[in-house]
Amino acid sequence: MKYIRKKINLENFTIRSIPKSVLIKNSEGKTVIDENNPKYYYGRIPEYKIDSEGNFKLNSFGQKIPNSIDVSLFITQKLDDMGIFTDNPYTAKTDTLSTKPQGFNSFTYGRLAGAPVEFYYKDNINITGYTDDSLLSQVKSYRKDVSGDDIYVPNLNTSDDTTNIFNGVISEDVEKTIYKIGANVNDINNTGIKYSTFKNKYTKKVDEFGKNTSYKTTIFETGNGGWNEFNTSLSATTKKEEYLGIVFKPEVDSAVFINRGIADIFERHALLSEIKTTNDIDTNRGGFIRI
Amino acid sequence: MATGNYGTIRPADVSINDVEIFYSYTPNRELITDVQLTPLDPAEVLIPASNPNNTNEIFGGLYTLKLPTNVFGAKGFFNIIIRPRQIRTTIQDCSVLIDNQDVKGIVFNINQIPLDLQNRFENGNLVGYRVEYLKEETGTGQDKIQNLFRIITSNNRALPVTQNQGNSNASVAYTFNDNSTSVFCTVSPSSAPSIKPNAIPFIGNPQQEVIITNTFFDPVMLEIEMVEFDDETLAYALFSNQTKSLEDGIYTIYNFGNQIYRQYNLYEVKDQFTGKPLFEVREQKFTIDPTKDFDDITDF
Numbered sequence: 001m002k003y004i005r006k007k008i009n010l011e012n013f014t015i016r017s018i019p020k021s022v023l024i025k026n027s028e029g030k031t032v033i034d035e036n037n038p039k040y041y042y043g044r045i046p047e048y049k050i051d052s053e054g055n056f057k058l059n060s061f062g063q064k065i066p067n068s069i070d071v072s073l074f075i076t077q078k079l080d081d082m083g084i085f086t087d088n089p090y091t092a093k094t095d096t097l098s099t100k101p102q103g104f105n106s107f108t109y110g111r112l113a114g115a116p117v118e119f120y121y122k123d124n125i126n127i128t129g130y131t132d133d134s135l136l137s138q139v140k141s142y143r144k145d146v147s148g149d150d151i152y153v154p155n156l157n158t159s160d161d162t163t164n165i166f167n168g169v170i171s172e173d174v175e176k177t178i179y180k181i182g183a184n185v186n187d188i189n190n191t192g193i194k195y196s197t198f199k200n201k202y203t204k205k206v207d208e209f210g211k212n213t214s215y216k217t218t219i220f221e222t223g224n225g226g227w228n229e230f231n232t233s234l235s236a237t238t239k240k241e242e243y244l245g246i247v248f249k250p251e252v253d254s255a256v257f258i259n260r261g262i263a264d265i266f267e268r269h270a271l272l273s274e275i276k277t278t279n280d281i282d283t284n285r286g287g288f289i290r291i
Numbered sequence: 292m293a294t295g296n297y298g299t300i301r302p303a304d305v306s307i308n309d310v311e312i313f314y315s316y317t318p319n320r321e322l323i324t325d326v327q328l329t330p331l332d333p334a335e336v337l338i339p340a341s342n343p344n345n346t347n348e349i350f351g352g353l354y355t356l357k358l359p360t361n362v363f364g365a366k367g368f369f370n371i372i373i374r375p376r377q378i379r380t381t382i383q384d385c386s387v388l389i390d391n392q393d394v395k396g397i398v399f400n401i402n403q404i405p406l407d408l409q410n411r412f413e414n415g416n417l418v419g420y421r422v423e424y425l426k427e428e429t430g431t432g433q434d435k436i437q438n439l440f441r442i443i444t445s446n447n448r449a450l451p452v453t454q455n456q457g458n459s460n461a462s463v464a465y466t467f468n469d470n471s472t473s474v475f476c477t478v479s480p481s482s483a484p485s486i487k488p489n490a491i492p493f494i495g496n497p498q499q500e501v502i503i504t505n506t507f508f509d510p511v512m513l514e515i516e517m518v519e520f521d522d523e524t525l526a527y528a529l530f531s532n533q534t535k536s537l538e539d540g541i542y543t544i545y546n547f548g549n550q551i552y553r554q555y556n557l558y559e560v561k562d563q564f565t566g567k568p569l570f571e572v573r574e575q576k577f578t579i580d581p582t583k584d585f586d587d588i589t590d591f
Contacts, residue, residue, distance in 0.1 A: 002511045009521040013360060016550035018581050031582050042551075042579060045364040068336075068357035069364070071515070075303040075354055075373070075508045103428060125497045127384050127463065129400055131450050132470035182453030192453045193463075205470065215470065222451050222463055225384035226497045230454060230462035231395070 006071060013069060015041040017052045092234065117234050122226040133197045133216040139168050139179040152177050157185070166192065175199060194221045302352025303508035307333045308407070310508075311376045318367040328372070335359075337373070356513075366517050374510035378408050378503040382495045383473060389452050389464035396477045397422070397495045398449070398465065412474045417446040417503070422478060425500040435502075441478035441494055442506075449475035527552050532585055541580055542573065549585040 022037040033040060039054025048064040049057040056064045093114040100119050104112070112119065139158050140150040152169045159167035166183040176198045183192025201217040312331040340353040356371070363369055384398040401412045411417060420443045424436045450468035465475045478494050495501060524546075531552070532545045540557040553575065560570040 002509055004511065004513045005516075006513060007516045007518055007521070009524065010364065010366060010517050010519055011521070011524050013364065016546060016548070016552060018551070018579070018584070023581055033579060033581050045360045047359075047361045066357075067360040069360060071356040071358065071513065073354055073356060073373075073511060073513065074352045075305065075511060076300050076352060077303045077305075077506070077508045078300045105427065122385075122496050125384065127398070127400075127451055127473070129383075129402065129472035130470075131468060131472070134468075134470075193451055203470075207469075220450065220471070222453065224453060224463045225386065225398075225451070227385055228462055231385075231387045231392070231464065 002076075004073065008069060008071070010045065013045045013067070015044060015046060015050070017054075018042050019053045021053065117229070117232055120232055120234075121228050124223050124228075125225045126221065126223045127225045128219065128221045130203070131195075131218050131220050132203070133218050135181055135195060136177065136179070136197050136216070136218070138181065139177075152179070170194070191224065192222070195219070196221075302350075304339075304349045304351045305375075305505075305507040307337055307339065309376050309505050310337060310373060312336060312371065312373050314362075314369055314371045316365070316367055316369050318365070320368065326370070331371075333373075358515075363515070363517065366519055369513075369515045369517065371513040371515065372510065373513075375505045375507060378404065378411065380404055380501060380503065382497055382499045382501055384451070384463065384497050385495055386451070386462075386475075387464050388449075388475070389454065389466045392464070394477060395494060396465070396475045397501075398451075399474045399476065401448075401472045401474055411505075412446065414447045414469065415445070417443045417474070417476060419443065419506050421504045421506055422476075422495070423502040423504070424495060425502070427496060427499050439493075443476045443503075444479045446474050446476040449473055524552075534583060534585065534588055536583060539580075541576065541583055543580075543583045543585075545585050551579055551581075551583060551585075554579055554583065 018033065019039055022034050022040040023031050024034045026032045033042070037054075039050075041050060041054060046067055049067050051057055059065050095114055096116045097112070097114045097119070100115075101112070104115075104119060137150075139152060139156075141153045141156060141158075143151050145151055152172050154169045154171055157166050157168045159165040162185070164185060166185045166188050167179075167181050169177060169179045170188075171178045176196050178194065178196045180188060180192040180194050195218050197216050197218040199216065202214045203217045204212065204214045207213050310333040312333050313328040314331055315326045315328050317326075336357050336359070338355045338357060340350040340355065342348040342350045356373075358369075358371075380399055380403050382397050383400040383403075386396065386398060388394045388396070399412060401409055404412055411420075422441045422443060424439055425434050426436055447467045448469050448471045449465040450471040450473065451463045452466050454462050454464050465473070467475070527544055527546050531547055532549060534543045534545075535541075535557065536543075542555040542557045543551055544553045544555075546552040555573045556576050558572050558574075559568050560572060561568050
């Protein structure tokens with residue numbers, strides 16, 4: 001955080017001009033200021049920029065220009081290294097806790113000695129979103145209808161491991177095909193990812209090469225998210241002191257050629273002799289040696 | 292590839308859309324009430340300078356803060372905070388990559404992000420963003436988990452896939468898929484400090500609210516003291532033109548542009564019985580007498 005202190009004099013923005021148009025004669029015949037005249041701004045800072053006659057200055061669109069106090073500042077971005085994190089072996093505390101402390105929260109507690117990994121699990125949650133229809137082909141039947149279109153047969157398991165995994169259509173109607181991928185055959189409803197691919201609804205997208213693509217709109221849904229025994233473990237990691245300030249581990253690149261100077265008449269031949277593979281051509285591209 | 296220490300400070304070329312500005316005002320330094328921050332629209336008050344050689348190119352670093360006079364035209368202290376824009380959302384899931392089970396990450400639903408910010412969540416665009424966490428439990432006083440943040444090191448659209456774990460167990464992992472509305476982010480540090488070697492690498496929990504902030508520039512705080520006088524105005528009293536009307540005793544000080552800067556009534560206070568002069572008074576006159584225009588007086 002940069003801290004800048006500035007002192008700005010409001011007098012630089014205060015109007016000191018008195019247009020002739022705001023002058024009137026009072027009952028005694030003396031020239032005074034008509035302070036109710038809208039063009040009278042003496043001693044004030046107007047909201048919009050005005051000229052010396054009290055008229056609003058207009059921009060090229062005919063709009064009033066907001067009056068502002070301008071401050072120049074220089075904004076920077078500071079980049080620093082964070083170091084390399086390294087796994088460390090550790091010995092867990094053997095007397096593990098059996099009950100989770102009331103309101104246990106891994107990030108407020110941080111390390112809790114003796115806490116087993118289960119303390120850090122979180123209940124399953126529902127996840128949903130949109131995707132493409134690329135997985136629909138995995139659940140189609142090998143048969144085709146009379147028009148040659150794919151057939152989707154409810155409850156037909158198309159997975160390679162039909163003993164354990166269910167990939168197949170749950171239901172189909174005129175609007176959409178609902179199917180599961182990766183469900184457990186013994187609990188199809190509560191496992192796997194459920195997809196609903198709409199038959200007549202398409203999503204258009206421009207891919208990274210600027211090409212227009214489209215696919216059938218598909219909604220995915222699963223209730224198996226969260227932290228659990230399959231994606232959570234306790235580990236010890238630390239920063240190696242010698243790597244502080246370094247973002248990558250040192251790598252040795254052998255594609256180094258020492259330039260012996262322009263006087264060497266065999267320089268170019270020597271360089272070429274280093275090129276043995278197509279990768280070497282990349283390395284030597286443009287006559288430069290990458291280090 | 293760099294293998295040594297390196298770091299740099301570069302002029303920021305951040306877009307106005309990635310900036311937040313707040314200000315507070317106190318008429319003096321003795322105020323004891325809490326600081327009240329008010330937002331300002333960066334699109335209206337922050338103008339980046341253009342490169343003189345190419346007007347379509349941002350110059351970098353140099354910005355002009357145009358403070359509206361209807362807000363900042365008061366004497367006192369204004370604190371202006373310019374900081375990276377924050378995006379608030381909820382972690383959709385926390386999981387691993389299906390093909391890289393040791394790569395943990397947090398997942399966001401791009402559809403929960405405001406429309407004008409969704410492009411920040413395209414592949415790779417969140418790298419370097421900072422994630423801060425809000426407490427999951429309520430009523431603990433402070434909603435934000437203080438002193439805890441993570442930096443996003445990669446983000447890619449990803450699709451959940453199920454991992455069959457046998458015995459009717461299943462879990463979700465993620466596979467990259469550019470057509471998905473879920474975004475899988477890896478964060479760092481996802482490990483504990485060396486003094487707490489077996490603390491778990493906390494990166495967030497599903498359904499936890501987070502604040503995602505870009506790191507495109509270092510926050511700036513300006514303390515602007517609005518004053519009525521400076522060297523220049525004091526110089527008016529010393530060196531600028533002045534008139535003293537002998538008829539009505541109006542003493543006028545002009546600025547260097549010969550505009551009326553201040554007017555005073557000059558008079559004597561005398562003893563009402565003896566007529567003996569007691570005081571010579573110079574009293575500021577707030578109703579300006581326009582007949583004391585310097586150019587009019589000296590136009591003869």
